[in-house]
Structure formats: C-alpha cells, structure tokens
Amino acid sequence: MANIFVLVEQEGDGPTTLGLELLAKARTLGEVTAVYVGTGAGVDVLGEHGAARVLQTDPGDRLPAGPVAEALAERVSAESPDLILFGQAYTDRDIAGRLAARLGVGVLSNASDVRLVEGGVETDHEILGGSQIATARASRGPFIVLVRPKSFVAESTGGNAPTVEELVLPAAGSAEATVSESHVEEREGPQLGDASIIVSGGRGLGSAEAYELIERLAKQLGAATGATRAIVDSGWVPYAKQVGQTGKTVKPDVYIAAGVSGAMQHMVGMKDSKTIIAINKDPDAPIFSVADLGVVGDVHDVLPKLIEALEAR
Amino acid sequence: MKVVVCIKQIPDPATPYTLEEGTNWLVRPDEQILDDGDRYGVEVGLQIAEANEGTVTLVSMGPSGNGQGVRQALAMGADKAILIEDDALRGSDALTTARALAAAIKEEGFDLIIAGTESTDGYSGVVPQMMAELLGVPALTYATKVEAGEGSVTIHRQTNAGYDVVNAALPALVAVTAGVVEPRYPTFKGIMDAKKKPVDNLSVADLGIEVTSDQTVASIAEATARTAGQKIEDEGEAHLAIVALLEERKVI
Ligand SMILES: Cc1cc2nc3c(=O)[nH]c(=O)nc-3n(C[C@H](O)[C@H](O)[C@H](O)COP(=O)(O)OP(=O)(O)OC[C@H]3O[C@@H](n4cnc5c(N)ncnc54)[C@H](O)[C@@H]3O)c2cc1C
Ligand SMILES: Nc1ncnc2c1ncn2[C@@H]1O[C@H](COP(=O)(O)O)[C@@H](O)[C@H]1O
Numbered sequence: 001m002a003n004i005f006v007l008v009e010q011e012g013d014g015p016t017t018l019g020l021e022l023l024a025k026a027r028t029l030g031e032v033t034a035v036y037v038g039t040g041a042g043v044d045v046l047g048e049h050g051a052a053r054v055l056q057t058d059p060g061d062r063l064p065a066g067p068v069a070e071a072l073a074e075r076v077s078a079e080s081p082d083l084i085l086f087g088q089a090y091t092d093r094d095i096a097g098r099l100a101a102r103l104g105v106g107v108l109s110n111a112s113d114v115r116l117v118e119g120g121v122e123t124d125h126e127i128l129g130g131s132q133i134a135t136a137r138a139s140r141g142p143f144i145v146l147v148r149p150k151s152f153v154a155e156s157t158g159g160n161a162p163t164v165e166e167l168v169l170p171a172a173g174s175a176e177a178t179v180s181e182s183h184v185e186e187r188e189g190p191q192l193g194d195a196s197i198i199v200s201g202g203r204g205l206g207s208a209e210a211y212e213l214i215e216r217l218a219k220q221l222g223a224a225t226g227a228t229r230a231i232v233d234s235g236w237v238p239y240a241k242q243v244g245q246t247g248k249t250v251k252p253d254v255y256i257a258a259g260v261s262g263a264m265q266h267m268v269g270m271k272d273s274k275t276i277i278a279i280n281k282d283p284d285a286p287i288f289s290v291a292d293l294g295v296v297g298d299v300h301d302v303l304p305k306l307i308e309a310l311e312a313r
Numbered sequence: 314m315k316v317v318v319c320i321k322q323i324p325d326p327a328t329p330y331t332l333e334e335g336t337n338w339l340v341r342p343d344e345q346i347l348d349d350g351d352r353y354g355v356e357v358g359l360q361i362a363e364a365n366e367g368t369v370t371l372v373s374m375g376p377s378g379n380g381q382g383v384r385q386a387l388a389m390g391a392d393k394a395i396l397i398e399d400d401a402l403r404g405s406d407a408l409t410t411a412r413a414l415a416a417a418i419k420e421e422g423f424d425l426i427i428a429g430t431e432s433t434d435g436y437s438g439v440v441p442q443m444m445a446e447l448l449g450v451p452a453l454t455y456a457t458k459v460e461a462g463e464g465s466v467t468i469h470r471q472t473n474a475g476y477d478v479v480n481a482a483l484p485a486l487v488a489v490t491a492g493v494v495e496p497r498y499p500t501f502k503g504i505m506d507a508k509k510k511p512v513d514n515l516s517v518a519d520l521g522i523e524v525t526s527d528q529t530v531a532s533i534a535e536a537t538a539r540t541a542g543q544k545i546e547d548e549g550e551a552h553l554a555i556v557a558l559l560e561e562r563k564v565i
Pocket of ligand 2: 319320321322350351354372373374375406409414426427429430431432435436437438439441513
C-alpha cells in the first residue's frame with residue numbers, strides 16, 4: 001500500500017478545511033500520515049478524516065518553514081513516502097519549497113488532481129484561466145504536490161483516533177525568522193472559504209464607500225463578502241477578501257458578482273460556484289460568460305432595490 | 314547594504330499565450346515585459362537601498378529577448394543586472410530556476426534578496442523559498458510591508474486572518490505581494506542612464522549548477538466550459554429576477 005504524507009495546518013482549535021480536503025484525497029491513495037503544524041488541538045479530527053498516524057509539531061513563535069522543512073526532510077529520507085501533499089496556502093507553500101530544495105526535487109504547484117502512476121505521479125492543472133487542463137508528470141521522487149483549495153471535498157469517515165508522534169524540530173538557529181505579533185483583521189459573518197453564499201464587489205462599485213452595498217446585501221443573505229484584486233490593491237477592503245488566483249478559491253452555492261469584469265485571474269477562483277449571478281453595466285463583460293443570470297445594469301440601481309426587496313420579505 | 318532583486322521577463326499577459334508544439338512550454342517572444350509582480354519587488358528594493366546607502370542588483374533567468382523588461386527595471390533605478398540565459402535551462406522546473414538564481418546571487422554577494430510572491434506566467438510560487446533554502450537564509454514571505462535597517466529586516470506577513478509581524482537578521486530573503494508599494498515610473502534620465510548600466514551574462518557552465526528538471530507536460534485538454542445562462546437588461550425590475558433565482562435555489 002502506498003505511503004502518503006499530508007501537511008495539515010492548524011487554525012484556531014483544529015485543522016484547516018484545506019487540510020481535511022487533502023486527507024480526503026490521500027486516503028483514496030494509500031496509508032495516510034498527517035504532518036500537523038500547530039499546538040496539536042483537534043488532533044482526533046485528523047483520525048476521523050482518515051489519518052492513521054499524526055506527526056505533530058509546534059513551531060511556537062518560529063516562522064515554521066525553516067525548522068519544519070528540516071525535520072520533515074529527515075523523516076522523508078527515512079520513510080520514503082510515495083507522495084507528499086500540501087495545500088496551496090501560505091505556510092504550506094513555504095514548507096514545500098524549502099523541503100523540495102533540501103531533498104533536491106521539484107514541486108508540482110496548483111494541482112487540481114493527483115494520481116500515482118507507473119514510474120511517478122501525474123497531476124492536473126487548470127491553465128489559461130481554467131479554460132484548459134494541463135496534465136503534468138514527474139518521474140523523480142519524493143513527489144511534492146501543492147493542491148489548490150476546494151479540489152476535493154472534506155468528509156469525515158469516522159476513523160479511529162490516530163497514533164500521535166512528535167516531529168521534533170531542530171534547535172533554533174540564527175538564520176531563521178521569528179513571529180513577534182499576530183493581528184486579526186475584523187471579521188464579521190461567515191468566512192469566505194466556508195460560506196454557501198458569497199457577494200463580491202469589484203471596481204465597478206466606484207468607491208470604497210459603495211462596498212457598503214455589498215455588505216448590506218450579504219447581511220440580508222447571511223453571505224460572506226468577497227472582492228477582486230483591483231479593489232484590494234486600491235485599499236478598499238482587506239486582502240483576506242480577495243477571490244482568485246492569488247486570493248481564495250471558493251465554490252459556494254451562490255456567487256453574486258457586482259461590478260466585477262471577470263478577469264481570468266478572478267474567474268479561476270470562483271467559476272466552479274454552483275450558481276453565478278453577475279451585475280455589470282457592460283453587456284460584453286467576460287463575467288457574463290459564466291453567469292447563470294447576468295444583469296446588464298448599474299450596481300447603484302440594482303443593488304439598493306435588491307437589498308430593499310430582501311429586507312421587505 | 315547590498316540588495317538583490319529577482320525579476321522575471323514574461324510575455325505580455327494582455328496577449329493570448331501560446332504553447333509550443335510537442336513540449337507544451339510557453340512560447341516566449343522576443344518582446345517581453347517586466348512581470349508586474351516584480352515591479353513591486355524592484356520598488357521595495359530601491360526604497361531599502363536608498364534608506365541604507367545600498368545598491369540594487371537585478372537577477373533574471375530566461376530567454377532575454379530584446380531585454381526590454383530588464384531595461385525597465387534598470388531605468389527605475391537599479392544599478393546593474395545579471396542575466397542567466399542558456400538553452401539547457403529551457404523548460405526548467407522551479408528547483409532548477411532556484412538553483413540558477415541562487416548560484417548567481419551567491420557569487421554576487423547579498424544582504425537582502427527581494428522576490429515576488431508568484432510569477433504571472435508560471436506561478437509555481439515556490440522559487441523564493443527554494444532559493445532561501447539553497448542559500449541557507451530565512452524567507453520572509455507574503456510581505457505587505459517591509460522595513461530593513463542595519464542587520465535586520467521586519468515585515469508584515471499576510472495570513473488568512475490578517476497579518477503577522479515577522480523579523481529576521483540579515484542576510485535574508487523577502488518575497489513581496491503586489492500592491493505593497495506604488496512602483497515608480499522610469500524618468501527620462503533613468504531611461505537614458507539605463508543604457509549605460511552594466512549587464513552581465515551567465516550560462517549554466519558559468520554557474521556550475523545541476524539541471525535536473527523531470528517534469529513534463531503530458532497533455533492539454535479543453536476544460537468543460539461553463540455555459541452562459543440568461544442575460545437580462547435592467548429596466549428597473551432586474552432585481553426581481555435575482556430574487557426569483559435565489560428563491561428557486563432555495564437560499565432565501
Ligand atoms: C498575477 C496576477 C494575479 C491576479 N490575481 C487576481 C486575483 O486573485 N483576484 C482578482 O480578482 N484579480 C486578480 N488579478 C487581477 C485581474 O487581472 C483584474 O485586474 C481584476 O480582477 C479586475 O478587478 P475588477 O473586476 O474589480 O475591475 P475591472 O476589471 O476594472 O472591472 C470593473 C467592472 O465594473 C463594471 N462597472 C463599472 N461601473 C459599473 C457600474 N456602475 N455598475 C455595474 N458595473 C460597473 C465595468 O464594466 C467593469 O467590467 C491578478 C492579476 C495578475 C497579473
Ligand atoms: N526566471 C526567473 N528569473 C528571475 N526571477 C524569478 C524567475 N522565476 C521566478 N523568479 C522570482 O520568484 C518569484 C516567484 O516566482 P514563481 O515561483 O515562478 O511563482 C518571482 O516573482 C520572481 O521574483
């Protein structure tokens with residue numbers, strides 16, 4: 001049976017959804033070891049999602065990548081896993097990059113699926129804004145694959161409590177970075193990654209103040225609020241709201257895009273939503289090519305009326 | 314302070330990208346631009362050099378073409394450039410790219426390396442971390458704010474929830490996100506000066522690196538395209554169609 005390592009980050013009191021998505025895939029490929037980065041809270045959840053063993057490691061206030069990659073490289077050399085899965089996420093990427101360089105192997109980034117094949121691994125990648133799928137192959141292991149969020153569905157199998165071992169980190173050296181403060185930016189309502197409805201705004205709103213329309217509509221729907229990079233870069237909303245290639249990948253039941261043009265890099269993060277509704281005053285806006293309902297109109301006309309109609313219900 | 318900025322030249326994203334028959338590698342025309350993400354890196358590097366009596370060296374790997382992207386970064390104010398170009402590097406994976414860049418940077422010497430978070434055409438998003446590992450320095454990544462002074466660097470590192478403040482002693486690598494600063498436009502004088510700045514060319518043999526790319530693109534297939542649904546013109550009542558659809562999908 002294949003031996004699969006999966007990196008899972010802890011967030012708050014348990015594993016991230018992304019980590020659980022990876023476990024759902026990994027358990028179809030072989031025996032799963034979760035490398036759990038955090039204080040260790042919620043470790044049983046990893047067992048419920050298919051991890052037979054957990055290597056738990058707590059970097060504390062050290063930036064995880066350096067020490068975790070060093071400790072993990074030793075384990076990988078000793079145990080030769082057939083595949084090491086990471087999520088396309090901040091710390092995952094940092095660890096994967098350093099680990100690969102230590103082991104002298106490549107990384108397959110942005111995968112939407114992964115298969116073990118004769119002589120190596122095969123991965124699928126959405127390219128050119130998701131219009132095409134490239135299938136890549138690598139032949140020299142250990143194989144390190146970074147998987148995009150929402151590629152698989154996190155699902156508990158009610159598995160047993162895993163065996164837990166500590167992955168001991170090397171002593172802190174001078175050539176590493178330290179986290180001295182953590183800031184949480186205001187969050188209200190459901191989080192983007194988990195929301196079943198998302199309302200996103202783009203530059204078509206015209207001003208930072210007009211983003212209030214997005215917030216009011218979201219409140220009526222119990223939705224999370226999202227944004228394009230254009231308005232994140234303009235400082236209208238924090239980066240945490242960005243949907244797309246360099247932001248979050250989302251797959252809600254309903255995605256409402258208001259004043260969003262539908263650039264390739266935005267669509268790759270939301271085009272797999274079940275239902276897409278777009279409001280844009282340009283009838284040729286690319287977003288309409290993926291919208292189940294496209295409204296050619298001004299956000300300043302449509303959104304207030306929509307909010308009012310929902311409030312009246 | 315010696316600052317090195319990694320910049321990539323890429324085909325203009327506004328033009329449709331084409332793939333080479335057989336290898337499925339991206340076709341790189343003679344005319345390439347400076348990756349927008351790396352313009353931010355250049356600006357951060359210049360600001361840090363200006364504040365610390367430093368110099369900025371650019372390092373770029375890939376077919377240099379007419380070199381317009383690199384010249385643009387020189388015109389912004391960088392002091393010199395190192396171009397790594399070699400047929401043996403065509404189709405390089407992230408590790409080979411990182412090895413080539415790291416070898417050139419090591420030879421040049423550095424206090425601080427600046428890179429982007431991901432390239433627009435490749436977006437492997439791991440080249441900076443790999444370089445840091447190969448050079449034995451910390452990688453301070455996803456930086457939305459960078460401050461460097463005598464012997465140390467502090468950044469704001471983007472997280473899912475907000476940001477962390479991260480510190481390290483120099484030498485170190487910082488990978489910046491777009492939007493972190495407003496990149497300057499080259500002045501006329503900058504453009505003229507750029508023509509006289511030194512540009513070194515290096516090959517794989519000069520760097521003495523191993524090329525080990527084992528990744529191939531086996532096939533390309535059309536993704537199942539989503540089809541457009543209904544499109545309506547708002548004549549004052551379009552919001553009702555949205556309400557109706559939300560009801561139909563049982564979310565209200
Ligand atoms: C490497 C890279 C990564 C990127 N990553 C991302 C990413 O992760 N996410 C992302 O979103 N972008 C990303 N981008 C940027 C992307 O290319 C676009 O620039 C961005 O998505 C555009 O945002 P926008 O739709 O808000 O703005 P615009 O493209 O300016 O569109 C505004 C739209 O609003 C419409 N409009 C104007 N006024 C009104 C009105 N009154 N009522 C209704 N409609 C109106 C206009 O017709 C237009 O279609 C990336 C780019 C690069 C190069
Ligand atoms: N060929 C290259 N030449 C110079 N810098 C590069 C190259 N490839 C990647 N980089 C640097 O690494 C960053 C991340 O790129 P990538 O890992 O390809 O997504 C880029 O923003 C550049 O700063």
